[in-house]
Amino acid sequence: MGRWEPDARERLVRAALDLFGEQGYENTAVAQIAERAGLTKSTFFRHFRDKREVLFGGQDVLAELMTGAISGAPAQAGPLEVVEAALVATAVTFTDERRAHGPQRLAVIASNDELRERAALKMVGFAVAMTDALKQRGVPELEASVAAELGVLAFNHGYERWLGTGGDFAEVARRTLGEVRAAVGRLEGAE
Amino acid sequence: MGRWEPDARERLVRAALDLFGEQGYENTAVAQIAERAGLTKSTFFRHFRDKREVLFGGQDVLAELMTGAISGAPAQAGPLEVVEAALVATAVTFTDERRAHGPQRLAVIASNDELRERAALKMVGFAVAMTDALKQRGVPELEASVAAELGVLAFNHGYERWLGTGGDFAEVARRTLGEVRAAVGRLEGAE
DNA sequence: TACGGTGATGAGACCAAGTCCCATCACTTA
DNA sequence: TAAGTGATGGGACTTGGTCTCATCACCGTA
Known part of the structure; x- marks a missing residue:
């Protein structure tokens, strides 16, 4: 064999x-x-x-899905709406099979420095990809960075939530990004 | 010898x-x-x-300075004010000698995947440290994450700017964080 | 049926990162 | 002067990762 x-x-x-x-x-x-x-x-x-x-196979596909969605979004959409579209676009890769070994994968990653390092690089990769795609649309540098960073934050929280609850990742991502935006509003409103 | x-x-x-x-x-x-x-x-x-x-010696000190400043900030200060204090607290480490070989260091890091990876991990470390310190003050999870992430973003932009212009890092960091906050406002206001 | 081409695999030499253990040296203190 | 301490040297060893070449299964074609 x-x-x-x-x-x-x-x-x-x-x-x-x-x-x-x-x-x-x-x-x-x-x-x-x-x-x-x-x-x-x-x-x-x-x-x-x-x-x-x-442990990180297929993450390049995610970045491509994100940038593709950002490039293809309607011209009048605001940066955070576009970011939402990017997260939603990744939902096709969140299959039941992936959810099955998700927790085991997360546990292994959390147990080792090298692996946390690689995970961090992947997230930076997402942020850079989204930032560039946003700038391509004419979004100013700093707005693009902030929007992308918030998107990555929502992506991570959403992923963990999806592992727990299951269901459609697009839905989870949308809700999570909404909560992040609400948190941002509370931050800026408070002072 | x-x-x-x-x-x-x-x-x-x-x-x-x-x-x-x-x-x-x-x-x-x-x-x-x-x-x-x-x-x-x-x-x-x-x-x-x-x-x-x-290439990354002394970054643990930075994280400690940040968390120390956050813990020691006045109780009535808002999350982003506290984050500003955290960035300002790191200024003591930004000496002329460090500025001298900063560009060379950045160039080396940019040239290699392993090094970009390590840099990413360090930034995540800052974000986690600040998030935890904010939660310790009673800031809700999500607000804490967002504030910390914005702080790291400002720290990075500020560092690059400081390498170019010199001067007091505290001043540069304050200004950069201000611009990040303005960008956030434009983001949420636009839609 | 035979033949050559192609793409994935096996096998092994090789280098550098990182760990471990022990000897050695400079310096300090009693 | 002798014992102790902490930093260093040195070398064996494991493993990640690269490279090269041989080998095998399959495919198309004559």
């Missing part, structure tokens, strides 16, 4: 997630992950840039 | 910065940095957790 079995990438992800759960991230060698998936270290690094990335 | 010369840590930082500038981060081995500083690899790792950290 092994060679030419289909879905090598998925097998690697599952093996990694299992092993990280059983022994912890640091105590699991890439060779071991590959072995459990019926593959070798070489093949692992053909599918993932590094050991961390096995 | 080497052994028992003072300021081993500072020598390592300077050697690293120079070598990264000359040959790039990836092409510079830790052993080489240590050698130029008149030390060995072992000693390098005694002073820095890893190769990246040589």
